[in-house]
Amino acid sequence: APVASMLYGVLSLAAGLLTVAAAWLTKSVLDNLGSGAGMSALLAPALGLTVVGAVAALLPHVCRYLSAEVDRRTALRADAQLFTKAAGFPGLSRFEDPAFLDRLQLARQGGGRVPAQVMDATLGLARSAITVTGFLGSLLVLNPVLTILVAAAGVPTLCAEIALSRRRAGVAWRVGAMERREWFYGGLLADAEAAKEVRLFAIGGFLRDRMLAERRTANAARRAVDRREVAVQSGLGLLASLMTGGSLLWAVRGTYRGELTAGDVTLLVAAIAGTQSAFAALAHEAARASESLLIFSHYRYVIEAPPDLVLAPDPRPLPALRRGIELRDVWFRYSERHPWVLRGVNLTIPHGSSLALVGLNGSGKTTLVKLLCRFYDPTQGAILWDGVDLREVDPAELRDRITAVFQDFVQYDLTAAENIALGDLGALDDEEQIVSAARRAGAHDTVKELPKGYQTPLTRTFFMEEDRDDPESGVLLSGGQSQRLALARAFLRGTRDLMILDEPSARLDAEAEYEIHTSIARHRRGRTSVLISHRMGSLRNADVIVVLSDGRVVERGDHARLLAVGGEYARLFAIQATGYLPDDAGPSEGAALTEVSP
């Protein structure tokens, strides 16, 4: 905002001179009155005083507008940069680093406003410095000794205010962590997702007490610094009034002896009071600038953070998959502090084949597919796409060749059509493609029954009170219905080279699961795909089933072969299969139910 900033700068600094100019003009009016000067000699300073008064009345409003304009423009730019950066990290590791997330949060809260705040504070500093210099210069004309005295009296004010500001900044920093914990507890109490557990486990009171405890501790810290401020500033106020009183006595004596005029006395009093308050403002603005810069340091930390993956300076093009994907001795851990998750995985996914991954919780299945998307690079070993190491390709180009349903898929607070179209933004306005993807995912019947069909918002978040009872203003889907939409989103990207399905039917009912797996099987036919599921029945048609255990491949083969081997796969399959076999109670319970059913 160059024009607004410059104007704001010039006008702000001019405001610093106004008080000094007003004091001089008042002196001049009084002196001329005292010396019995003519009307014209009186009129000039009086007119000047009127102009200064008018400008002083207007300036704050103009400055406030300009400051807000600078704030709006810089905040927009800063937020654009921050969110471009946040969305641009190619990997996931930054979003799993709590320290980084904390800084991102702080940068989001204050970062955008900070440039304007720093500018405000810096201009405030400069304005106060101009006022101090102007008044000290004025005093120098009247009395050099008094000038030194007033300047010296300003030093304790400056030091005390700086010490206070530091203490305040320190408290703000400590209280920041408490405030975030308070928001966390408060957020849980107001969160729709947490509402069920909060009620069932009756933890509302517990969370509220923790929230209030954080607030009380923060309040105690703030109260302590407020009390110190009252004590210090009262002392400083007393010192200032003593100084002013003493100087006034001296000035009155000087006037009595004819050494000073009445105008000198008003200038003197204005200079002492003005210098004192300008010193306080100086310290205050310095503290404000330093506090803002502290927040800005979080913003810069995020903006300057290097990419979380080592990107090839000259990435190799990634042609469509022809031969297959190979994991060659892949070792992976999330960081040096974490244990190994994958331990020497060797695996080939031939082009056009379907691979199923099985294993107990925590065996590394999801981690493996995250590596296939290059959200992380293997710690050792390599993943090759038709022989090209994924490290050498642009992650965006790789992801453009993949479609996926993740275990923790997202349902966006958007319309049903948009929820599907996010899979391929090119289809945002192509209803035919959206409907076709929804049909394949078994979501069409549900969506077309919604109050506004595909244009129904799948949220109740953004509505005004008057829309509360209007179902057209938005609906909430069940978990399984949301999962079908996530599948439709993945199907919309249908022609991609690799399809990843991580627990795509975990929330579906038995009938829907059967339908979806049939649909998925149709969709996967002839395509390269990786399917993770704990429902063993859905994996049996895969070309290759791989069993992961503790980050190692322990078995591989097709369903019949693995059953014949009688290893881990056969064991897991048998455990699940027994759940579906009738036991003694089963048939009679079923019969009873049939009898009472209408």
Ligand SMILES: Nc1ncnc2c1ncn2[C@@H]1O[C@H](COP(=O)(O)OP(=O)(O)OP(=O)(O)O)[C@@H](O)[C@H]1O
């Ligand atoms: N972001 C992460 N940071 C650190 N450790 C992680 C992270 N994600 C997963 N892990 C750890 O890696 C291991 C493997 O997790 P992963 O999610 O790959 O298992 P999984 O086989 O998909 O399990 P599930 O069947 O429960 O989905 C687990 O011990 C888990 O704690």
